[in-house]
Amino acid sequence: MDNLGVFLQIIFWGLYAGCIYILLATGLNLIFGVMKIVNFAHGEFLMIGAYITATIFFISGINPYLIILLSMLALIGIGAVVERFCFRPILGTGKLNEIFLSIGLIYIFQNGAAIIWTDEWQSVKSPYDGISLPFGSLSIPLDYILIMFFTAAIICGLYLFLKKTTIGMQMRATSQNRKGAMLVGIDVERIDVISFGLGCALAAAAGTLWIVSGQIFNPYMGSIPAIKAFAIIILGGLGSIPGAIIGGLLMGLAENGAAFLLGGIWKDAISFVILIIVLVVRPTGLFGEKGD
């Protein structure tokens, strides 16, 4: 296989894998932008979204791509509950509390999922499994294309929502200046709930697309992607969407490069090495923080 073909292939897989991180990172940025809180348990929402999709699929056999919406809706609900009962009471008491709360949430969600669904590895078969589209010298599975399409659609939908709807504008206002938003009469608590819910919905979408591409999953699947998403948004600059996308791509390249040159065991560690180097040089991230 010619080098260009290989190169293109690698870029393509990077794009496809990046979709999951883009959805996660955008969700995190959304929550952080509005509420300025950190939820290390964000990956658990990805996992729950995946399991909800899988369960509905196993029961009904509906095309998993269509189940995404249901899963997202379910997670808006779950996210709202978590925000209202866990994060709102401690809002303002310091970042350390949020971190510790997240640890509690991780214990609950991961093991709760293990109780409900057992911790065996499971998989979902996409209806398009085995169908590949030729693309020059490559043969790309249809699922990967659909994943990129859905990611783009969701991100665009989110963009339109933020720019064009009232709630979207209120969210942007709150993230830019919370006090000012309160002064002009925006119900910031309601905006908090909605933002958190939306962030979780994005995580659910990420989880659904993850399993639909044939990846196998278990209750512990969410922690690693979440940590990487965090590293990405720190690298790219909190609250910055283009930063998250660039950070994600950089991370993907670095990880695979390190795995290739140093051995697979370095794949996780290298993300942190990069993160640490960047933070030592620029303690506020590559593109700095917006609206903190």
Add this chain to the structure above:
Amino acid sequence: MKYSVLFIASILFVAVFIAGCTQQPATQQPSTTQGVIKVGVIASLTGPASNVGTNMWQSAQVAADKINAEGGVTLKDGSKAQVKLIVGDDESTQQGGQKAATKLITDDKVDILVGGYSSAVTSSYQQTIAEYKIPYIVTGASSPIITHRTDIDTSYIFHHCPTTDTYGQYTTMFIDQVVRPAVNKKLGAPADRPFRLAMLYQDTAFGKGVQSAVNNTITTSKLNIQLVSQQSYRMGESDFRTPLTAIKAANPDAVYLAAFPNEGAPIITQARRDIGLNTIFLNVENNDNAQFYKDLGQYGEGAVIESRFSPYTAPAGAVAAAQNAFKQSYLTRFGTFPDMMGASTYEGIFIAARATQNAGTTDKAAVRQALVALEMPQVIEAMKGQTCSFSPDFRESTFDLWMEQLSYNATIGETRPVIVWPDNLKTTDFVLPSWYVAGSSS
């Protein structure tokens, strides 16, 4: 501050109180002369290894029930003793393992121990085993170090589970004796063409153990196999395209995977579907479970698994019948199927019972002697010489492992295995699939 200190004091007091209370039942436990053999089962009921651990514990229960239903164990004085199982959850951690072992040995005062999965966890309480001189039949750990350690006395530890040395050696011999000639024939190449083998292994004690076993087998047996690429990945990885690309660039004739099923299935799928690496994939026995076949789908075609207990096949004859009986009992009781760590644990209970019977007593030293001298007909898995016995040097038992090849069944939508090696167990021959591409043309 003052209240908190009193608080500490009262909590310590409560701790002592609970300690006192939980002490009572242990000291009142009847000793085994009252007709009970206490077998401690150490299994990971929580933590990352919990699905294997649950399998092991549940299989042990099926075994104990069967033994007791058939009359139990006959002791020297003619009395019959029932097998009583007590489980200890090692929580898949070192502290948990040590707590579980100590509790079983000193509190529950078990006569013999069976179980153990993670080698790291098992190593944390081997000292306690040596100290209390209690026989321990390890049925789930794959590291040879457990009985090869020289810093402590391992004479009470018996290893009834193939080790990474065994997996690596068997699979490499199979490659040399079956796959290599098949590839040479397909290419029309001379018989001295070196076989191009690649490895993709998990960067853990398990994966590295297999990798070094393969390297050692090639060197010591002077096999005509070249390791053209050896790539590793961290445990739990889900995206293998980079190491697979490196492997593909080395043009292998086959790839040996030292992976767990949740990694092996994506590896093979990504290799064949995304990278276009159309070759033979060889897998370790722990992949032989229903989920693996489901996850692989059509991409498992042609793959090979080294195994001793499969959900879908068994060596024809007595072994098949025994394995089916076990699977049915397990299914009836627990609603799912057992895996191979469960199978070896099932046998471990039978071994414990038989050794106690041979010794005629539950005295630990006597039972240990009986284990050393054990010659017991195989239970449900094929053993070398159809006998369960332990090697004199490191007290390891020798399984009659087989290699099975997968072929796609379009009706089910999954692949199914058939045994292709060794000759005394096989039902058909190994074949290279039509889409197979060798590493080089000469």
Add this chain to the structure above:
Amino acid sequence: MHFKRDDMVKYGTVLAIVIALAIPFLTDSMFILNLLVIMLIFIIFASAWNLLAFSGQGSLGHAAFFGIGAYASTLIAANSGMSPFITIFLGAAVAAFVGILIGLTCVRLKEWFLAMVTFGFAIIVQTLTVSVLAPVTGGWDGIASSRLLSPSIPGYQLIEYYAVLVITIASIAAIWYIMKTRIGLAFLAIRENELEARAAGIDPVRFRLLAFALSAYLAGVAGALQIHHIGYLTPELYGVDNSFWPVTYVILGGLGTLAGPIVGTIALTIIWEGLKATGLTFGRYVIVGVMLILAIIFLPRGLVSLPEQVKDWLKRRKRKEPVREPADN
């Protein structure tokens, strides 16, 4: 009033120590003794983490120091033949050194960046241990570690328990002493308000590094003790589990207090073993998670503040006053 309070603290501490000394005679269960040894080790570990949290730095990767202390102590003992009782303190020094290095990268970071970085360091240290340093550390296979006391000594478990108890008391006393000095005050000042601390002439960077060094040292002592108690060392020691447990113990017990880690570790150990006895598996973790969240929301100063909260609540009921907001919200 002040005088009486000090007396109560003194008597209370003595009482606690007396009970701890007496426990082995109240039970002859080796299992309980072993459990207590592990619990004491984790009291040291939790207190070490708490010390770092005093200075406002919440680490999610303390297992790194736990493990480095264990590895350093084991290797020193193996190569020099010194008794583990000495190498523990040498190994901990190595952990402290690494703590300063890690601290250097963290001192200017905000809380949750620091949390992520420390988390990452635990992973990096583990990766180094199994790759580059494998020839020395035994890689994934691990290495045997010399035991604190040879099993051939009669009653060695009892002696081990007392030895660990002495080290635990010494560690707590050391932390108590540190917090009383200027250093302790500096930690609190930095945590409360960095700008004001700086204005008062306290250099946050210096004291943050010092906190890292001290905390890493004690965590290293705990790790070394654990491994010499068990007798075998593997890289799983750096796992996320070992990083999260001290955090859980301290939050439940009471963050930022001396007694908090102690109370939290004891309470949670009892609860954990009790839950295990009921047969719950995953449910154990769910319950712990729920407890953690309830503690953070409703009992932010931990179990140690429970008597005070109850007292306040009773007082309010007696006076029939309208319910006031708790002062620390």
